[in-house]
Amino acid sequence: MKSSARSAGxxxxxxxxxxxxxxxxxxxxxxxxxxxxxxxxxAFILEAxxxxxxxxxxxxxxxxxxxxxxxxxxxxxxxxxxxxxxxxLLPEQMRAGK
Amino acid sequence: xSGSDSRPVIAVxxxxxxESPQPGGAVIESVRAELPEARLIGISYDLMETGLHSVGPDxxxxxxxxxxxxxxxxxxxxRLRFVHEQENIALIIPTLDSELANLIGLYRxxxxxxxxxxxxxxxSLAGREKPALAELGQSANVPVxxxxxxxxxxxxxRCALEIGYPCYVKGALYDAKLVHHEGELxxxxxxxxxxxxxxxxxxxxxxxxxxVVAGIGDGKGGIVAQCALRKLLRTRLGKAFGGVVIxxxxxxxxxxxxxxxxxxxxxxxxxxxxxxxGKRYLFEINPRFPAWISFPAKLGCNMPAWAACKALGMRLPxxxxxxxxxxxxxxxxDIVTDISAVADMxxxxxxxxxxxxxxxxxxxxxxxGNARHE
Numbered sequence: 069m070k071s072s073a074r075s076a077g078x079x080x081x082x083x084x085x086x087x088x089x090x091x092x093x094x095x096x097x098x099x100x101x102x103x104x105x106x107x108x109x110x111a112f113i114l115e116a117x118x119x120x121x122x123x124x125x126x127x128x129x130x131x132x133x134x135x136x137x138x139x140x141x142x143x144x145x146x147x148x149x150x151x152x153x154x155x156x157l158l159p160e161q162m163r164a165g166k
Numbered sequence: 167x168s169g170s171d172s173r174p175v176i177a178v179x180x181x182x183x184x185e186s187p188q189p190g191g192a193v194i195e196s197v198r199a200e201l202p203e204a205r206l207i208g209i210s211y212d213l214m215e216t217g218l219h220s221v222g223p224d225x226x227x228x229x230x231x232x233x234x235x236x237x238x239x240x241x242x243x244x245r246l247r248f249v250h251e252q253e254n255i256a257l258i259i260p261t262l263d264s265e266l267a268n269l270i271g272l273y274r275x276x277x278x279x280x281x282x283x284x285x286x287x288x289x290s291l292a293g294r295e296k297p298a299l300a301e302l303g304q305s306a307n308v309p310v311x312x313x314x315x316x317x318x319x320x321x322x323x324r325c326a327l328e329i330g331y332p333c334y335v336k337g338a339l340y341d342a343k344l345v346h347h348e349g350e351l352x353x354x355x356x357x358x359x360x361x362x363x364x365x366x367x368x369x370x371x372x373x374x375x376x377x378v379v380a381g382i383g384d385g386k387g388g389i390v391a392q393c394a395l396r397k398l399l400r401t402r403l404g405k406a407f408g409g410v411v412i413x414x415x416x417x418x419x420x421x422x423x424x425x426x427x428x429x430x431x432x433x434x435x436x437x438x439x440x441x442x443x444g445k446r447y448l449f450e451i452n453p454r455f456p457a458w459i460s461f462p463a464k465l466g467c468n469m470p471a472w473a474a475c476k477a478l479g480m481r482l483p484x485x486x487x488x489x490x491x492x493x494x495x496x497x498x499x500d501i502v503t504d505i506s507a508v509a510d511m512x513x514x515x516x517x518x519x520x521x522x523x524x525x526x527x528x529x530x531x532x533x534x535g536n537a538r539h540e
Contacts (some may be wrong), residue, residue: 086413088491098490100395102501127176156443 085118101156109134113148117162123149174201175253179209180259180261181217181226181327183457186403187496189261191217191224192460193470197259198223199463200471200483203436207253209260211235213511219490219503221519224460228253241269243275250279257477258283259470261454266291282477286383286453290428294451296338296367308448311372315365319355322368323348334369337362342372374441376449377404377414379421380456382469385431391420391469391485393462399495406458406496411465413490417446424451433459433473461494 086099089111096103106114112133116126123145131141152158176197180188194206194217194244208229218229230249233241249255258281260269269276269285276283285291293302296313303310314325315338326333326348335354336342340362343354351368358366381392394417423437428451432520435456437449459470466486475482511517 096491097363099414101377101398101410102375103410 076120085115087115087118089115097157109144110152113145114152114157117149117152118159122158168208173203173205174256174474174480174534175205175207176201176474177207177209177249177253177255177258178226178261179211179259179265180454181208181210181215181229183211183216183220183224185401186218186405187457188215189455189457189459191220192457192463193259193261193455194226195222195224195460196463196468196521197474200468201474201480204474205253207249207255209213209258210511213508216501218511218517219501219507221501225519226517228516228518231511235262235264237271239271242268243272246276246281247279250281255281257281257474259455259474260285263453266453280347284432284473284477286428286430286434287490290383290430291453293428294424294430294453296369296450297365299448299450302424302427302451303448306420308420308424308428309445310448311370313367313369315367316381317364317366318354319359319366322355322366323351324350325368329370331367332371334367334371336367336369337365338365342369356410357409372439372441372447372449374439374444376400376404376406377412377417377438377440377446378409378456379417379436379438379461380434380459381425382433382473383425383428383430385429387426387429389425391412391467391472392418392421393420393465393467393469393488394418395458396491406456409458411462411488411490411492419500420446420448424448433469458494458496462488465489465492 086097088096089112090096092108093111094103094105095111095114109130113126114128116129121129127138127141127145128146130136131138178190178193180190182188183191190208197204199207205227208217208226210229210231211234217224217226232245235242239381258269260266266285269283270288270291273283292298297315300313301311311328316322316325322335325342332344332346334342335345335351335358337358341358341413343357345351345354355366376397377394378397379392379394382390384390394414395409396412397406397409401407417438424436425434433455435452438446439449440446455470462469463471465488467488468483469485472485507517
């Protein structure tokens, strides 16, 4: 099993996050043992949330990464974050809406 | 050390690896991986224990039939004295909960015979029994499902009204039945009481993800090594048939508080259950290695071998942390053996490892005139 290229060359802070993404779509939470397959966008947003990025920062990264408009990035990010929150997959501070 | 210094004799129980697998095979496999020179003998309670017939790395070099633990310590020690005369046992690694009371009571006698045994103290053992779990949870600040103990079904039924259905009816040591209404509760109480006696426990049912932590306590409140898993595959009896290593600092801290509170010495398995989005509950603490203990051993965290070497005063193997994401999946296979092996064990109350010539319907050693049976 191979980790995504994004997992390589992480900073110490990034290495502390429990989310590991394989081939950009398969998400494994090393803390809970939960794993699932997601869209690339969903996995990207989840990992960004665990890296501690704010919603606005995630929207910018989504727009840049997937080449979509700011409005699409905003809408997709909101939708994914809501879904991830329902599934109890977000970090504590984001679950609390901070 | 008993046996010879170069070839310690280690006795292990719990050899059955069926639907409800016992840990003995995994312990034997792990110890053998580190101490290939050790002679590993089985303490067996049933002719049909699958480990008696294995020729794989979990095989026994010999095995002896013992009276069931319920027969009491005298029956056990009488049989053990005979086996010790044959084998010069250095260490016993029990893997069945039902054996521990006998072995703890015989600790001094075993010591005089030169036999070490991996058992916790009587106080530690009692501190994690099901009726005491709530108190332990409170002292270690770990949530425990609400539990009541009673000697009568009427009392248990009144407790169930407070807890709500469904809930679990459990024996103090073994057996658990999920009940959905009073009729099922009475039936479950009778089934458990008739086999195991009282008290019978009633426990709040908590459903969710199941997590397990296996480790070794140092007897002073610390943990020597541990491996934490999320169960991925479960049998209908709730046994782990697959798991993935996790690195959960909160759960590790909870495990550390429980072991500290118990001053646990030796092998343990802590079971947790966590509803989605809810808090994690302590489900139970098993006073022994789990049946999946050969998995962390294969990751460089060989806890059975470490415990054996520690007990025998041998050089301790290094224990590596288990990397999160490593998985085990249990894969069952059929062992081919011969009815003559069962016959021999039945008559001799002992078996020696040998290759069974299945096609010929007899064992190879006899063919060569090398029968090693008594």
